[in-house]
Amino acid sequence: MSTLSRDEVAKLAGLARIEMTEAELVEIASQFGTILDAVARVQELNLDGVKATSHPQPLENIARPDVVQPSLTPEEALSGAPAQEEQRFRVPQILGEE
Amino acid sequence: MIFKTAAEMAASLAAKEVSSVELTQAHLDRISDVDGDVKAFLHVDKEGALAQAAAVDADRAAGKKVSPLAGIPLALKDVLAQKGIPTTAGSKILQGWKPPYDSTVVSKLKSAGVVILGKTNMDEFAMGSSTENSGYGPTFNPWDLTRTPGGSSGGSSAAVAAFEAPLAIGSDTGGSIRQPAALTGIVGVRPTYGAVSRYGLIAYSSSLDQAGPFGRTVLDTAMLHEIIAGHDAHDATSINAPVPAVVAAAKSGDVKGMKVGVIKQLQGEGYQKGVQTRFTESLDLLASLGAEIVEVDCPSFEYALAAYYLIAPSECSSNLARFDAMRYGLRTGDENGASAEAVMAATRDAGFGREVKRRIILGTYALSSGYYDAYYGSAQKIRTLIIQDYAKAFAQADVLVSPTAPTTAYKIGEKVDDPMAMYLGDVATIPVNLAGICGMSLPAGLADEDNLPVGFQIMAPAMQDQRLYQAGAALEAGLASKWGGTLITKAPALKGGAK
Numbered sequence: 170m171s172t173l174s175r176d177e178v179a180k181l182a183g184l185a186r187i188e189m190t191e192a193e194l195v196e197i198a199s200q201f202g203t204i205l206d207a208v209a210r211v212q213e214l215n216l217d218g219v220k221a222t223s224h225p226q227p228l229e230n231i232a233r234p235d236v237v238q239p240s241l242t243p244e245e246a247l248s249g250a251p252a253q254e255e256q257r258f259r260v261p262q263i264l265g266e267e
Numbered sequence: 268m269i270f271k272t273a274a275e276m277a278a279s280l281a282a283k284e285v286s287s288v289e290l291t292q293a294h295l296d297r298i299s300d301v302d303g304d305v306k307a308f309l310h311v312d313k314e315g316a317l318a319q320a321a322a323v324d325a326d327r328a329a330g331k332k333v334s335p336l337a338g339i340p341l342a343l344k345d346v347l348a349q350k351g352i353p354t355t356a357g358s359k360i361l362q363g364w365k366p367p368y369d370s371t372v373v374s375k376l377k378s379a380g381v382v383i384l385g386k387t388n389m390d391e392f393a394m395g396s397s398t399e400n401s402g403y404g405p406t407f408n409p410w411d412l413t414r415t416p417g418g419s420s421g422g423s424s425a426a427v428a429a430f431e432a433p434l435a436i437g438s439d440t441g442g443s444i445r446q447p448a449a450l451t452g453i454v455g456v457r458p459t460y461g462a463v464s465r466y467g468l469i470a471y472s473s474s475l476d477q478a479g480p481f482g483r484t485v486l487d488t489a490m491l492h493e494i495i496a497g498h499d500a501h502d503a504t505s506i507n508a509p510v511p512a513v514v515a516a517a518k519s520g521d522v523k524g525m526k527v528g529v530i531k532q533l534q535g536e537g538y539q540k541g542v543q544t545r546f547t548e549s550l551d552l553l554a555s556l557g558a559e560i561v562e563v564d565c566p567s568f569e570y571a572l573a574a575y576y577l578i579a580p581s582e583c584s585s586n587l588a589r590f591d592a593m594r595y596g597l598r599t600g601d602e603n604g605a606s607a608e609a610v611m612a613a614t615r616d617a618g619f620g621r622e623v624k625r626r627i628i629l630g631t632y633a634l635s636s637g638y639y640d641a642y643y644g645s646a647q648k649i650r651t652l653i654i655q656d657y658a659k660a661f662a663q664a665d666v667l668v669s670p671t672a673p674t675t676a677y678k679i680g681e682k683v684d685d686p687m688a689m690y691l692g693d694v695a696t697i698p699v700n701l702a703g704i705c706g707m708s709l710p711a712g713l714a715d716e717d718n719l720p721v722g723f724q725i726m727a728p729a730m731q732d733q734r735l736y737q738a739g740a741a742l743e744a745g746l747a748s749k750w751g752g753t754l755i756t757k758a759p760a761l762k763g764g765a766k
Binding site: 181184186187201204210213214216219222224231263 | 567625
């Protein structure tokens with residue numbers, strides 16, 4: 170049976186930028202064994218020489234002519250912003266204090 | 268009027284026996300009456316719907332040529348962006364967000380004069396099979412209000428089954444159109460990947476997601492399919508080819524000489540007795556209508572569920588990184604000089620529900636260095652094997668069939684604390700998504716043990732969507748003559764009146 174500890178879940182949550190409560194970390198850790206056992210079945214087959222599929226359709230890059238197309242106005246693009254200033258998204262502090 | 272099919276409503280509109288405003292108002296009244304019990308809708312756009320209906324009525328009065336579904340009401344899954352209308356994807360992180368643009372599906376519906384009644388409930392970001400993972404509470408199955416309507420497009424399936432709308436749009440990443448169609452006794456189609464534009468469809472797992480139609484009959488579903496499908500330069504994975512002739516196929520409904528392949532791996536153990544019985548009966552019916560039934564072997568399907576629950580969470584962990592509290596949606600904890608990273612983490616904790624967090628964590632794990640090859644890499648190879656199994660099977664049969672879901676609708680709350688039990692319900696629908704092909708679920712009758720709807724799944728190769736409708740229409744006609752009408756007409760009446 171696979172397991173994932175509370176600390177491992179906490180590390181993954183940190184990587185995924187989710188600040189989880191202690192109860193959530195414990196709950197996810199407790200459910201993960203069953204889920205990991207189920208998904209680990211992909212390792213049962215010998216997959217040597219099998220190509221990986223990332224996408225169901227054979228596709229190539231599609232480029233369009235470099236011509237300006239209609240797009241959102243700044244007002245529209247900012248319409249859902251939690252905070253804005255001078256026609257830009259206002260974000261919390263990114264760098265530390267100088 | 269609301270109990271008719273969309274095709275019948277369209278004929279009445281064309282004959283001017285009823286106006287679109289009257290038809291739309293009748294559906295809005297129905298929603299007021301029964302949606303307190305069913306809870307299919309997250310948002311009802313009464314004004315917008317009536318305005319669209321009035322515009323179609325004016326066009327018709329002026330003698331303008333209108334599309335076959337002009338003036339017909341529809342319920343839209345809340346995963347599709349509609350300009351100026353609250354769009355949440357069932358998540359608290361998008362509460363109050365009003366998209367500044369229309370998804371291509373919505374643009375196409377609007378151009379066709381289809382009346383969008385409102386946005387329907389869903390599992391958060393389409394992650395789930397019961398709508399219980401919605402940030403806004405579950406939807407209830409019109410056949411039995413103590414049970415789930417399936418998911419993730421459960422609001423859409425319930426709206427159609429409850430006669431709140433004759434048509435609906437859903438999205439299907441692992442079965443999220445076909446399974447709720449099965450559990451509510453209606454028709455649902457997941458078109459070929461790339462057949463319907465994903466522009467404006469809020470992404471869960473981009474290589475698997477596809478929007479598609481719901482209806483109460485195969486023909487209604489085909490009429491909606493034809494409107495929403497087609498190439499779109501806004502979606503780089505959109506297929507640039509003519510839309511398959513699905514309406515013509517739904518009208519022909521002939522299976523004489525058609526080879527129908529029964530997938531050995533998608534039946535038997537794990538499938539409820541009543542589900543298996545109705546499935547076998549439908550096969551016998553297809554045979555009596557002239558189809559040739561063959562058995563096909565798809566050995567890698569045994570690993571499809573495992574591959575899906577690695578690929579989808581992996582893609583979701585990447586896709587949902589966009590919910591970063593910076594450009595739209597919820598922002599919390601932005602005080603006392605908190606850093607952007609801290610605000611992001613606090614917002615994602617407050618805005619995402621349990622299942623979304625679980626899948627992001629699983630995806631982050633599967634993609635992390637040291638585990639990538641063993642999990643995500645292996646899953647992608649299994650995906651290749653599944654595509655190869657389908658190719659061999661379609662060399663022996665024109666369409667493939669299975670039960671849509673292993674069980675009928677289960678009780679609300681029954682599986683919500685056992686994620687793995689919930690995931691197992693997707694076992695028969697997932698292979699279609701992994702291979703990027705198309706699939707339909709249509710009603711096969713009621714299971715003897717619980718009197719709840721059973722879904723019959725039909726699968727066809729990529730861009731052969733018309734085969735689904737051809738076989739589906741034949742089976743539907745055969746079953747309807749046996750039952751004396753479509754299955755949904757047997758659904759118990761809703762009392763209504765709840766707030």
